[in-house]
Amino acid sequence: MTDTATRPDGSSTAAAAPRRARRWIGWILVVLLVIGAASVVLLVSQSASVPFRGGGDPDGTGEHGTLALAEILRDQGIEVDVVRSRTQAVSEIRDDTTLVMTDPYSLSDEAVAALIEPANRTVFLSASSRILDLLDLGEGTTASTSAAVTASCDLPELAEIGTIHPGRLFVPADGVTGCFPDADGNAALLVDDSGGARTVLIDGSRLFGNGYLAEDGNAALGLALLGQTGHVVWYVPSLLDSDLEAQTDPSLGDLTPDWVTPAIVMLILAGAAAAVWRGRRFGPLVAETLPVTVRASETMHGRARLTARAADAEHAGAALRDGTVRRLARRLGLHERAGAAEVADAAADRLRVPRTAVQALLTGPLPASDDALIDDARRLADLEASVDAAVHAERGAS
Template sequence: MSTPATKPTEPAASTAVARPRRMRRGLGWVVIALLVVGAALLIMQISASTTVPFRGGGDPDGTGDNGMLALTEILREQDIEVEVVRTRADAVAAIHDDTTLAMTDPFALSDEAVTDLLEPADRVVLLSTSTRMLDLLELGEPTSASTSAAVTASCDLPELARVGEIRPGRMFVPAAGVTGCYPDAEGNAALLVDDTDGRRVAMIDGTRLFGNSYLAEDGNAALGLALLGQTGHVVWYVPSIADGDVEAQTEPSLGELTPQWVTPAIVMLMLAGIAAAVWRGRRFGPLVAETLPVTVRASETMHGRARLTAKAADAGHAGAALRDGAVRRLARRLGLHDRAGAAEVADAVADRLRIPRTGVQNLLNGALPVTDDALIDHARRLADLESAVDHALRTERGTR
């Protein structure tokens, strides 16, 4: 009896082929991590070694909202030479008899350096507020008052005769012998002009009036021309820390206080973190989306604040919140600008509804309620006013 032929057994799959594949895959991850770290270090080095000049507020070459490039271009269109300098030496060298020196607050200069800078100039225009400059030049005193209402020059300077109204920011108290222009109801002035000692020095909050985003409002552009366009040459000095003379008073930076071994240690930690992520990261499975056990409605925040206000019995605070919201909504519906105040909105509402201004002014800009009953009545009147404006607007659209 013959025995059946045995089937030859297949050789077991060897792991010798899979092991090099895993090694190559791991080596690829390491190379990628090293490239990422190298690129990050290169970017950090380039950023640290490259100095880009900052064109911030008050800079005549600044294109941002607070830059003054628009005013600079307007002066040049009037055939006025505007020379932008960024060092004291260049500023003094550029000043001659028919020159106006313009600058913002020279924060990095000492009093002696400021005096030396202003000495050769016959006309100086300071375009920012500075308590130190007020005291140094004896122009007046600072005040916390500010106004957004339109004011006129109300002074005898002929170059301001055709400027018109402006809406200044910071106000000052003029010193004796100093002319104050654009005053408010309390006598504070937005523009200080001193003509003593054979030199004219003017100070105004230029960052509020002559910034690129504000220059087209009211008579701001005309005022800028009146202050800087009286001579054919303007030297515009841009202060900077690099041009300062008070280096001894500066404190050491964080980089100077950091030991030298910190940077290599941070790089080693980054490498260790990347290696750990490559080593352990592939063991995790895919992300699983889970719903939150609790759904929080946005209205709960509003109700919570309302309960806090009611518990505190602060009717005035609640009335102010209601009135602020009503003013913003009315301004948006009437097409007013974002910075429109309550008085301006009240005038626009009175004109649209053809009702007396006094009642609307008292509602939107008057005293706040102090009791709960007064608060309820205040809220009802605000709602009725908004409804009336909405009805008037719908009626106007329907008749067109």
């Protein structure tokens, strides 16, 4: 005797237990997925809150950061202030200040001019075509050299630098001094002393990075460019300190008329109402005894209609022959899997007629038209009737 109870709906508590267990397992998996997703979001948000120290950043410890150069300046007794706001940078500029920055991509032309205007000495450690044009220093060039070059200019602070392997080269404008030139006169360092202030520009991404500072005369060049005054204000451009207004492309909603959105909402509500009104309502499951029995006549009529609709005389003829062969095999006492040729031979022996005639009927070419199909059907029916008569006659004689 078992302790399985029966519910009013006919199901047992033993059968319901596995369903409850699966339901709880499903909910536990959902909770675990939610917790995992929340953990991923938390980790991403925490990592996003950590400021990125990219190339040229004096606090960057990576290969392209410039922390090593900043520390060399501090070791020489030079005061280095790293600022990330142009307002703070302007407020800290003094008469003995060297203003240092990479390409201020996040600032407008007006903001760049206002930033460098109070400084007597400005050094750009990278530059774009915009800065070259704005400060009228020259223009960029696609020329590059892997050969070591020397200063080859009259600036005394560069006399003891030695050789460097420059990165980007420039074509100096009129009145601008070009240092560290290649064979074609393109310079790696541009110096402009016009207007009572000095502006220096060099591509220092592969010269002053932490991973390259010990090569050639890179460290000496960095100290010569940034260590001529007792105070360095190192401005780090960023999008957070930008004065440029973001311009976005118009969205689809901006390009469409005002009535489109309400119309779409009304169509969605109408579709939902129609689905509720005319949609199928699923009731409780109905138990049905299986397997369902389908009468052979229904299958036969269905297949016949399909064959007639397709006008496939050959397929219909093959079906008629297959049925005749199976029925003749049973009547002649042959195996149920006997082939058409074997059945044809047995039928010919029983009827005492030439085998070729019966074989041509059961194994010959299939009918290619409706008329040929009708003729084959009539001949097959006659063959079955003849075999039935012969079998009954033999049984009656015995």
